[in-house]
Amino acid sequence: MLTIEWSLASGWEKPYIKPLENLSLHPASSALHYAIELFEGMKAYRGVDGKIRLFRPTLNMDRMARSARRTTLPPSLGVKKPTKALLYVILSPVGSYFASGSFNPISLWADPKYVRAWKGGTGDCKLGGNYGSAIYAQQEALEFGCQQVLWLYGEDHQITEVGTMNLFLYWINEDGENELATPPLDGIILPGVTRQSILDLALNWGEFKVSERYITMSDLTAALEESRVKEMFGAGTACIVCPISKILYKGKHLHIPTMENGPELTTRFLNKLSDIQYGREDSDWTVLVS
Numbered sequence: 370m371l372t373i374e375w376s377l378a379s380g381w382e383k384p385y386i387k388p389l390e391n392l393s394l395h396p397a398s399s400a401l402h403y404a405i406e407l408f409e410g411m412k413a414y415r416g417v418d419g420k421i422r423l424f425r426p427t428l429n430m431d432r433m434a435r436s437a438r439r440t441t442l443p444p445s446l447g448v449k450k451p452t453k454a455l456l457y458v459i460l461s462p463v464g465s466y467f468a469s470g471s472f473n474p475i476s477l478w479a480d481p482k483y484v485r486a487w488k489g490g491t492g493d494c495k496l497g498g499n500y501g502s503a504i505y506a507q508q509e510a511l512e513f514g515c516q517q518v519l520w521l522y523g524e525d526h527q528i529t530e531v532g533t534m535n536l537f538l539y540w541i542n543e544d545g546e547n548e549l550a551t552p553p554l555d556g557i558i559l560p561g562v563t564r565q566s567i568l569d570l571a572l573n574w575g576e577f578k579v580s581e582r583y584i585t586m587s588d589l590t591a592a593l594e595e596s597r598v599k600e601m602f603g604a605g606t607a608c609i610v611c612p613i614s615k616i617l618y619k620g621k622h623l624h625i626p627t628m629e630n631g632p633e634l635t636t637r638f639l640n641k642l643s644d645i646q647y648g649r650e651d652s653d654w655t656v657l658v659s
């Protein structure tokens with residue numbers, strides 16, 4: 370096998386031809402070449418009582434099974450259906466978001482020239498290919514001084530997800546109702562465990578309208594002009610919730626008043642979910658690890 374290593378510090382090293390090492394993942398693996406690969410992201414929380422809890426792990430396992438079904442569909446391109454698989458579980462300490470004491474809002478870059486996912490694609494599965502292809506846009510967001518990409522979709526610039534988080538908008542909708550809105554699971558949205566949990570909590574509270582609905586950039590800009598936007602936030606296992614303060618769209622900086630509004634609802638979800646995850650509140654959403 371010809372092997373040439375590369376690093377940022379020294380660039381390309383000398384090429385070597387040497388026998389294939391006994392690697393557990395073969396370099397010709399279809400996981401590397403065709404991204405026949407999937408992953409999951411789940412945390413274990415050490416609670417205030419010292420016990421370790423998983424948060425709704427069956428939702429992750431169900432999603433993993435759906436991703437696996439999608440990757441092993443009858444293949445095209447002469448790529449054969451896999452006959453072997455390798456499962457890695459990487460355990461790494463991540464610390465708690467609270468420990469860092471920060472609840473800093475993020476700025477987003479929205480440009481329809483890049484698309485994260487499309488109808489008939491794999492955006493609703495946690496497949497590696499969805500993420501590697503998003504890095505280029507993320508880099509461009511940083512060049513524009515923004516922290517993450519706001520992924521748009523379609524001619525009407527629907528807002529779909531933010532970076533690798535689901536997106537929520539808490540606003541006064543077109544009919545004058547208080548509404549918590551997130552895009553529907555129509556194939557281009559990753560069904561997040563945090564997204565589902567936020568919807569479940571809000572429906573249970575019953576204090577405002579909860580909708581899985583389309584939201585376009587023009588819906589958002591109209592609402593901003595009419596001061597109907599309360600809070601906007603991303604949601605995912607890594608940060609639980611992440612407030613959004615700015616969107617750069619068509620060369621204009623749109624100010625999102627999330628922080629000015631508390632952010633009351635975003636903080637309430639953060640507190641409620643972390644109370645459950647860290648065992649401050651009993652819930653059948655957690656599973657104890659013995």
Ligand SMILES: *Cc1c(COP(=O)(O)O)cnc(C)c1O
Nearest residue numbers: 533534535559561562563605606
């Ligand atoms: C993992 C992921 C999420 C969040 O899912 P959680 O289960 O809440 O962690 C949202 N969007 C994308 C694109 C993701 O990959």
